[in-house]
Amino acid sequence: MSAATADLKSLLDAAVIDPAVHALRPDYRALLVAAEGLRPGPSDAASERLLAAAEESARRRFADAPPEEHPHLAAWREAFRAFGAKPQRTRPSAEALIRRAPAGLPRVDRLTDVYNAVSVAHVLPLGGEDLDHYAGAPRLVRAGGDEPFETTAGGEAAVEHCPPGEVVWRDDAGVTCRRWNWRQCTRTRLTGTTTRALFILDALGPMSDAELDAAGHALTEALLETSPGAVLASRLLTT
Template sequence: MPNNLTPTEFLYGCSIGPAVLELRPDYRALLLVVEGINPQAKADIADDLIRRAEAHATALLAETPVDQLPQISAWRETYRAFGAKPQRTRNSLEALTRRAAAGLPRVNALTDIYNAISVLHQIPLGGEDFDLYEGPAQLSRATGDEAFDTTAGGETVIENPDAGEVIWRDGSGVTCRRWNWRQGKRTALSENTATAFFILDALAPMTNEELEAAGEALSHALESLGTDVQVSKRMVGAQ
């Protein structure tokens, strides 16, 4: 059933489980709900952001190995802390940064914008369809029984996270595995998405000011995707 919460009700219902903050007491997430998106919008700003992100990644990697970039290093350490192997399951920021120097994937204006902002601000950033959520988002450690819908061999399959794995979920099941590794199909953005939900993940040494700046950059860019775009946001986690 479609999400029947207002953006404010949804955002203030989102939560982070105590076991997650025990793992990383410095963790913060900036949550955004963006309404009024025109799914067919073409935005020149997306092309510009992609070019800038590719150039930024090239410059970063010319001076520093990818696994030593501050946020990527912090997320690799965190993945190890809950039993994931970062060499095999790369967080979304690392995966995009590695690809950016050779050319970021192009999907549509909405996805291209948030991928570019992720690389430019060096922050894991996930985007999903707000209307497909069932209740608020929750970040917790998995029991291992939760359902996660994904694709294998071109077919939709249901997987289960590992016990203790950090997952984003709603009332129906897992929406993203291993904190910010792989998003599920059920709540994925599509060519019909008119209201999107974004999660910007931050660990030290990223500051709250840097996290807010990434959110502002994303909000500003998304305003180009409709004449009635409205952004609601909330920061959760360590304050």
């Protein structure tokens, strides 16, 4: 095992789901994929191909039914309601993306485009964090109310605090993603210089383990295609 792989596996082994989150949704699983040696940059032909295929998949899948009726997205709406969020106002990330597919998904940068394409194609929330700006291990918890969340307001840097009980991903420095998978912080978001990243694939009961594994395989294939030579490690996190 290379030193890079060992470092990634050490990070994944330290990740935890707080029992309070497990009590809220015992069917929740997270597939974590850590990567090193990624090739960042602007959107390109490879990421465009992945996004175009995801857009077409979404148009076909949701031609006759709204996204919120899909079993996995409906389960995510229920999960949001369970901790007090209103999914009509703050939608689970996959639903928000899929609703944009008919008019065209956003083109952000090649790494973000890759994980957005997999999220839409496989109908599951999926986020990415820059490990060079991450502090400690990822933890999924219910907020205490005092954790900082770095964001922007009116175009300026701002710090918010989540309501107690909100489900959040966090590291040692604060909240990295609010409302399970709704919005990422500015500190750890992927950028045009990201070379080390953590990707989090979120699944609830309607998505089988086989479907979650297929989404993870699609992500790793896309990362290796767009970043030849990248080193990857993964872990299925259940408790």
